Amino acid sequence: MTKRIFKEETMLTRFTTGLMIIALFVLVSSAFAATDDLGTNGSEAPWHEPPPAPNSPTFETNVDNGDGTWTFTQQVDEASTSPNYTGPWSSPSSHGFEIYSWYNGDYGWLHTFSHWNDANLNVLSATLTIHAWDVDSEPFHGWNGEYDGIHVDATLLSPGYLQGTNNTWSTTVFDIPLSSIIDDGNIDVFMDIDMHHPYNNWATTLNYSRLEITYTTIINDPPYQPVVDWVCPGCVLETDCISGQECLTYGEDLQILVVGPDPADPDGDNVTYEYRWFVDIGTGGFIDDEFAGRGDHTGNMVPTEDTQPNDIWQVQVIPKDEHNAIGELTVVTFPAFCEVNCPFGSASGGVAADCPAPGTGLVVTVDIYEIGNGEMWSTTTDANGYFEFIDLPAGQYVATIITPLGYTTASEQIYITVVGGDTVNVDFALTCVEITASPRTIGFWKHQVGVATGGKGSAQIDAATLCGYLDLIEAHFNGNGINQVIIYQPPISGSCDDKLQAAKELLNLKGNVGMTARAKQQLMALLLNVASGKLSQTEIISVDGATVSQAITYCDNLIDDPVGDHETAKTICDEINNNRQVAAGVIPLTTMEIAYKQAQVPVTYSLAQNYHNPFNPTTEISFSLPSASRVKLEVFNVMGQKVATLVNEQLETGEHVIQWNGSNAASGVYFYRLQTGEFTETRKMMLLK
Numbered sequence: 001m002t003k004r005i006f007k008e009e010t011m012l013t014r015f016t017t018g019l020m021i022i023a024l025f026v027l028v029s030s031a032f033a034a035t036d037d038l039g040t041n042g043s044e045a046p047w048h049e050p051p052p053a054p055n056s057p058t059f060e061t062n063v064d065n066g067d068g069t070w071t072f073t074q075q076v077d078e079a080s081t082s083p084n085y086t087g088p089w090s091s092p093s094s095h096g097f098e099i100y101s102w103y104n105g106d107y108g109w110l111h112t113f114s115h116w117n118d119a120n121l122n123v124l125s126a127t128l129t130i131h132a133w134d135v136d137s138e139p140f141h142g143w144n145g146e147y148d149g150i151h152v153d154a155t156l157l158s159p160g161y162l163q164g165t166n167n168t169w170s171t172t173v174f175d176i177p178l179s180s181i182i183d184d185g186n187i188d189v190f191m192d193i194d195m196h197h198p199y200n201n202w203a204t205t206l207n208y209s210r211l212e213i214t215y216t217t218i219i220n221d222p223p224y225q226p227v228v229d230w231v232c233p234g235c236v237l238e239t240d241c242i243s244g245q246e247c248l249t250y251g252e253d254l255q256i257l258v259v260g261p262d263p264a265d266p267d268g269d270n271v272t273y274e275y276r277w278f279v280d281i282g283t284g285g286f287i288d289d290e291f292a293g294r295g296d297h298t299g300n301m302v303p304t305e306d307t308q309p310n311d312i313w314q315v316q317v318i319p320k321d322e323h324n325a326i327g328e329l330t331v332v333t334f335p336a337f338c339e340v341n342c343p344f345g346s347a348s349g350g351v352a353a354d355c356p357a358p359g360t361g362l363v364v365t366v367d368i369y370e371i372g373n374g375e376m377w378s379t380t381t382d383a384n385g386y387f388e389f390i391d392l393p394a395g396q397y398v399a400t401i402i403t404p405l406g407y408t409t410a411s412e413q414i415y416i417t418v419v420g421g422d423t424v425n426v427d428f429a430l431t432c433v434e435i436t437a438s439p440r441t442i443g444f445w446k447h448q449v450g451v452a453t454g455g456k457g458s459a460q461i462d463a464a465t466l467c468g469y470l471d472l473i474e475a476h477f478n479g480n481g482i483n484q485v486i487i488y489q490p491p492i493s494g495s496c497d498d499k500l501q502a503a504k505e506l507l508n509l510k511g512n513v514g515m516t517a518r519a520k521q522q523l524m525a526l527l528l529n530v531a532s533g534k535l536s537q538t539e540i541i542s543v544d545g546a547t548v549s550q551a552i553t554y555c556d557n558l559i560d561d562p563v564g565d566h567e568t569a570k571t572i573c574d575e576i577n578n579n580r581q582v583a584a585g586v587i588p589l590t591t592m593e594i595a596y597k598q599a600q601v602p603v604t605y606s607l608a609q610n611y612h613n614p615f616n617p618t619t620e621i622s623f624s625l626p627s628a629s630r631v632k633l634e635v636f637n638v639m640g641q642k643v644a645t646l647v648n649e650q651l652e653t654g655e656h657v658i659q660w661n662g663s664n665a666a667s668g669v670y671f672y673r674l675q676t677g678e679f680t681e682t683r684k685m686m687l688l689k
Helices: 007-014 017-033 442-452 463-477 496-507 515-531 548-560 566-577
Strands: 059-064 069-077 085-088 107-112 122-133 149-152 155-161 169-175 186-192 205-216 227-231 237-239 246-248 254-260 271-280 312-321 330-333 344-353 365-370 376-380 386-393 395-401 407-409 413-418 423-432 618-625 629-637 642-651 654-661 668-675 680-687
Touching (some): 069 107, 107 205, 122 149, 149 169, 155 169, 227 330, 254 312, 344 395, 344 413, 365 386, 386 395, 442 496, 442 515, 463 496, 496 515, 515 548, 515 566, 642 654
Parallel strands (some): 344 423
Antiparallel strands (some): 069 205, 085 107, 122 169, 122 205, 149 155, 227 254, 237 246, 312 330, 395 413, 407 423, 629 668, 668 680
């Protein structure tokens, strides 16, 4: 959407097909004569649809309504003269009503009410109606959108903006504060074009501004300003754990109750109340609820189904007595809804074992899932087995670990309830499994797998047990911590026979296959020794105290590095498999890593909703790839213009998380699109600054 409406371009769209050539000639010719979009003389307005007929001239009337009330009407338009039309602040001859107000050509005009100091004057109502073209106050524009602010006597009105859409005539009705009527009879109006935006390049045409005041000279005091209280049954005013601002928990109706004063009217008249609702949905100001797509609410309540998280709602409560005298209104602005369920709590605990090796830690992956919506958080224990999850929305969760090889536990899952402001304790206890045998060489495992796949001879381990070992290896070592894709390329799934066949091919390497393959072969045997309980991950296997776990981590990293020392990796694994100690200084004595989460291979392509959403200024976008793919991830604005390219490369199978920093983007709605050779999906997100 744009407000740069070129006269020549619009004419082309309106001419018939037979005049296209002539119109094109006019377009080319005028391009050389015009100095800007306003025309050659700097004041000619671009063409647009004419205002609805008739276009009334300047007028002023004061009509007796026959019931003791009078209605004063004054219209200011292009035909008005000083002092009613004052023109733009900078150049009164350049712009005005029915002339495009261009390049931030803010201007004002004056309404006057000559009866402002009449005896016994009681103003019943006062409205300002503005008819304008190309207002563009759609809420999706965000803070830096195309908003035209309207001030009266230097005070921004509510809702504050002209209300309308692109390339149409629209009417906005404002309630004017009574104090602006009775102080001096002068109602100074000022229009701030694109009031938030830094570009100053949009335009708005005014057709007329109409002041309408209904009043009486009968002695009747207007009702008192109402005293109100907002009600949100079941809602609690909290502190948003992300923004730190006061907020409402989301999911309840909004309601206003008038609680005073008593009496409500100085004359003892009966008083009724009118309600006008507005909402800020990220535009930086309040928009009429109906125009914002949230329904037209005229009572004292907005149901929860018409609200959304992050809304800020406002209501005007207008008192009117039985003689139609209107008192000063009361404006109530509700606190924003929390970005997420508030308040937050936390969970912390430890993973303790009864037999860690001296001087080593116990590093385990801990996941926590929110029951009901599938949200998951993951962390890794520190060297002392401690872990912590902070800022968890109050709710029901299950905490899980994968039991490390060489250990058992009473439970890998613990159900917890997180309460706002509290920390719940979660502890996992591990017991070491007794190691009953010494490690076996590659020849031993080659024979076991060979017999299980139909070879001759007898074996000590049956096929089902061997498959169980292979499953353990894939779960613990083919995942996030050790990127052991070297064992199965790609990680294998399927039947037990498929897994045994893959293991057989690796263990039965023949001929000159290279050092990398030999290193993989020895590491496979070492992992089978650990999975079968013939070696503990905490067992010391070097002169200077390195453990089996440290050896696995180090050898895996060497093999995975294309220029790594694969021969050293082969030698270390071979020494351990033959029950020999490794020399001092060969294996780095880093923190032991003994448990890893299984890498889940996605079965379908998917693009998740970004998190957080809305966000400021960064958010994470997650997607899944069931196979290695060429991936393009792009961000677009509501105009369809590309804002950022986040990914444009070949990616491996699995889950991917990409961060977008919107620091240089304006507030508003954006779309992010994932494209691969087989899959395309687009989602919407909102940046709020």
